[in-house]
Amino acid sequence: MRRMKLAGRFMLMVSVILMLGVAGCGGAKTGGGSGGGSGGARKGKVSEEDKAKIEEARQAAEDSEKKLSELRQERIRLESQDAGGE
Numbered sequence: 001m002r003r004m005k006l007a008g009r010f011m012l013m014v015s016v017i018l019m020l021g022v023a024g025c026g027g028a029k030t031g032g033g034s035g036g037g038s039g040g041a042r043k044g045k046v047s048e049e050d051k052a053k054i055e056e057a058r059q060a061a062e063d064s065e066k067k068l069s070e071l072r073q074e075r076i077r078l079e080s081q082d083a084g085g086e
Helices: 002-030 050-084
Strands: none
Touching: 002 050
């Protein structure tokens, strides 16, 4: 039972981190019309630095998704053990 609580807490933390990461990436991509200055005049052109940041964020998201998938599988395994022990 203790393992399930720890796994649940860990999954919650990972979910929050993923949500914050996705929200952060989405906000940066839009460029918005509020005059921020980044991306307005350079439509369609992405600097090498920005490409590297995007690739890094994509890789981090993929790694997080993989870890989340592993945690879900672990949760299912633990739940089946717990159900079998009752």
